[in-house]
Amino acid sequence: MPATHTILQQRYQLEILLGQGGFGAVYRAYDQRLKRTVAIKETINDTPDRVRQFAYAVHLLAGLRHPALPAVIDHFVENDNHYLVMQYIPGETLSAYLKRQARRRLNEGEALRIVTPLLAALEYMHQRTPPIIHRDIKPDNIRLHPEGTIYLVDFGLAKIYNPALPTTTSARAVTPGFSPLEQYGIGSTDARSDLYALGATLYTMLSGEEVLDAPQRALNDTLLPLRQVNPSVSPRMEALVMRLLAMDPEQRYPDVPTLRHDVQTFFHHEPDAPAPAQPSSAGVPTNQLTQREPVVATDQRDADAELAPSLHELEYASFWHRLIAAAIDGLVIMLWSMLLAPLLAILLRVPPPSLIWLLAAILVWCYYPVLESAPTQGTVGKIALGLAVTDLNGNRISFQRAFVRHAYRLLSALVLPLLLFLMRIVRRPDLVLAVLCTTPLLVVLFTQRRQTLHDWMTSCVVVHGRSVEK
Secondary structure (H helix, E strand, O other), X not given: OOOOOOEEOOOEEEEEEEEEEOOEEEEEEEEOOOOEEEEEEEEOOOOHHHHHHHHHHHHHHHOOOOOOOOOEEEEEEEOOEEEEEEEOOOOEEHXXXXXXXXXXXXXHHHHHHHHHHHHHHHHHHHOOOOOEEOOOOOXXXXXXXXXXXXXXXXXXXXXXXXXXXXXXXXXXXXXXXXXXXXXXXOOOOOHHHHHHHHHHHHHHHHHOOOOOOHHHHHHOOOOOOHHHHOOOOOHHHHHHHHHHOOOOHHHOOOXXXXXXXXXXXXXXXXXXXXXXXXXXXXXXXOOOOOOOOOOOOOOHHHHHHHHOOOHHHOOEOOHHHHHHHHHHHHHHHHHHHHHHHHHHHXXXXXXXXXXXXXXXXXXXXXXHHHHHHOOOOOOHHHHHOOEEEEEOOOOEOOHHHHHHHHHHHHHHHHHHHHHHHHOOOXXXXXXXXXXXXXXXXXXXXXXXXXXXHHHHHOOEEEEEOOOOOO
């Protein structure tokens, strides 16, 4: 394995090792000829099977053109190792994103907005002639671009589907928890194998837990239904995910268009639509699929326009909007405190000035989390300016997330004034208070989504307008 800063083909300078496995590694590199950042996948091809599998991956990717799939730029052999140069996708993996969420799980809306472009990409691959099966769908192979685009990466295990041929040994690698039983060498993989892996990914996103390994499920299937792990998941979503995770391929969704049809009912808000068929313990579907023709989007842009707004369509609030909103909220809290203080002073026999600050401190902790997680999605100041607090996909946030966000707001606000006070730069209380109020907002000037530190820590944004999900 080459060290970082090595130059390959007198062109590609390796910068950072992004990942490493038993068969090779992935690097971020700089293309000195075209002056751009690329991703380079190194494959240690020490057997004829692996050489053939790498050649397959190159052949497959070179012919693919889809917004949710990285483009192939080059490939070469050096020091007996094979290298694939691909479009570099900035951002983070879905796996890393989940680790930053409360209980490592997402709500239904956010999970489906991530899955939607993946469905478009899978449909594009499965409808090729011959069909292409990815065979390694998992959170580590799903990348979230900073602008909101979702990418399906790493085609190292991909294969061209031929029902007459068994899966080759080199393509029979598995990812425990995400690979179906047939990928372990028991039968041949097909499009339904990708749907199982997608179901396992959805289960992980919604529950915060990974699915049991397929061989273990085959012996003793103790996989808990999704709603037993996360009761907030709807029965229809549970039925959809558990059907994808059926051990018998015949009991899963037959293809992506059928799955996409059921997924679209979530976005179209059809409360009377029946849940997708879920295999019973006897292997008989508990209900029938709806019979309407599926609406198929041909690429990720169509899917985004039809089902959900992408992240880069959100209009983020400016520094000045947020500063004015914060000033209005401060006035509201102080007015309420000044009105309530005399009443409590009579009851508690305490001087009103002391109660004003106490009430303000209490109201702050109630005011922000309650209003920002309510259907209004914002405080009085934000509503007055047409602003709302949402997650990164424009969805309404929970009370728990709003509460944690406010806690981070207070922590980030204390850092700079405390440092200034300790360094004896600012000694006047009024100036310290002014710095205290504006410190969290200063970060907005330097971030792409105009996020403060407490926004970033809780994966939130402040946008113009409210979510359509109430």
